Amino acid sequence: EEHKKEEHKEEHKEEEEHKKEDHKEEHKEEHRKAGHEEVHKEEHNEEHQKEGEGKDHTEHDKEQAEEGKHDKEGLHDDGEHNPGHKKEADHQEGQHGGDEVVEEVKDEEPGKAETEKVMQEAHVNLEGEKPAAEDTEHDAKDKARKDHHKKKLEEEGAADMAQLLARAKEEADTAHGERVQNALQMVSEIKAKHEADMKAQKEEGERERLAKEEAEAKEKEEEKVRFAQEAEAKAKAEAEERERAEAKAREAQAKADAEERAKAEAEEQAKAEAEERAKAEEEAQAKAEEARAKAEEDERARAEEAERAEAARLAAEAEANARAEEQAKAQAEAEERAKAEAEERAAAQAEQADREREQARKAAEARAQEEARARKEQAEKEAEKEAEKEDAEDDEKDKQEEAAVEKPRSPMFPGKDAFTKEKVKQAKEKIKAEYIKHRDGFLELGLLQMVFVTAMGSIICCWGLCYCRKMHRKRRVARKKRMQDTRLQMERMAALDRV
Structure with missing residues (x-):
């Protein structure tokens, strides 16, 4: 355009x-x-002048004046x-x-x-x-x-x-x-x-x-040139865009891989937990089956007793009603006793399992303590051996130095032979006594410091006691809950058996 x-x-x-x-x-x-x-x-x-030479001069002047006037006024149109x-x-x-x-x-x-x-x-x-x-x-x-x-x-x-x-x-x-x-x-x-x-x-x-x-x-x-620059810039921008897209794709792929790995780990963990729960359910089912078998034996025994009671009732109709009432009462009491015994047995089994776990834990702790004590003793023995070895080496070096060094000429600068083994021992004992004195100096603190330490110790002891009671109460509540759950499960199983 x-x-x-x-x-x-x-x-x-x-x-x-x-x-x-x-x-x-x-x-x-x-x-x-x-x-x-x-x-x-x-x-x-x-020509006009030539023709008008014979004319009067005044007439010629008049004609010229008239022509000049007409020229000035512009009257001629031709x-x-x-x-x-x-x-x-x-x-x-x-x-x-x-x-x-x-x-x-x-x-x-x-x-x-x-x-x-x-x-x-x-x-x-x-x-x-x-x-x-x-x-x-x-x-x-x-x-x-x-x-x-x-x-x-x-x-x-x-x-x-x-x-x-x-x-x-x-x-x-x-x-x-x-x-x-x-x-x-x-x-x-x-x-x-x-x-x-x-x-x-x-x-x-x-x-x-x-x-x-x-x-x-x-x-x-x-x-x-501008088109070439624009094309080059566009190509660069497209390349950068592709690189960014590839980087985003790589990041998304890495993120997806990480999510898949996390998902797989979570699935494996869930599978392991499900297996553990299945094992626990199987154990509980086995225990419930044992309890159900015992209950069936009790029921069979009660059935036999009922048959005997029925035979006795056929034998003696007069005493049937009284015996039936007594037997019903006895049966109810027996059922209650059986239920109580089953609950006690379940509670005893749970407590036994807790005691076994506690004993196993204590045994493991004792073994760990024994191993730590043994390692500590072994380390102390090795340290003592190394110390004895170092003392022996020091003694040998002292002896060699005493033999090699001459006596000093001036009493102001004694030689190394003055520091004998006995003096070294005395110095070590003196240092040890000073250390013990400083260590026992803690007992020589003032009243305010002792009161502060006592108060802090009592606070810590009270907190530990409260924590222990709290944990004991939690364990007791958990044990009661487990017993209640076991009892409810047994009742449910008995109801299913009756159905």
């Missing part, structure tokens, strides 16, 4: 330039025609006797017609406005606005001079008048030739200036076109 706009602007600019060139050519033609008309006018005036007026009208029409073109191209070609202004001034000068004023002034001067000459001729005579007329004619011819030459020179200067302006405009247009082509080529290269 920008390229199309630029092409449209260039086409519009070329059209405007062509229009301006055509307009300027028309102006040139008009100026050329105007120059020819002026020449024809001068020739006509010369353009033959007043070509300057026609040129000015044509120039104004062309100027008004070209104003729109100048206004349209003004923003695009700022340097052409001055050229147009100079051209218009040149056209105005050529068309006769200022020269018309100069001609009017010159005609007035000529008229005054002619009047003066007329008076002189009247005063001096006909000879002087003829001489003055000849001189005036020569001056008029000279002034007319100078004006024509100045007009032609001005036209040639305007033409040369116009050609130079056109050439400069063409060169400027060529330079603008070349600069525009260079700018377009540069923009295309920059656009290519």
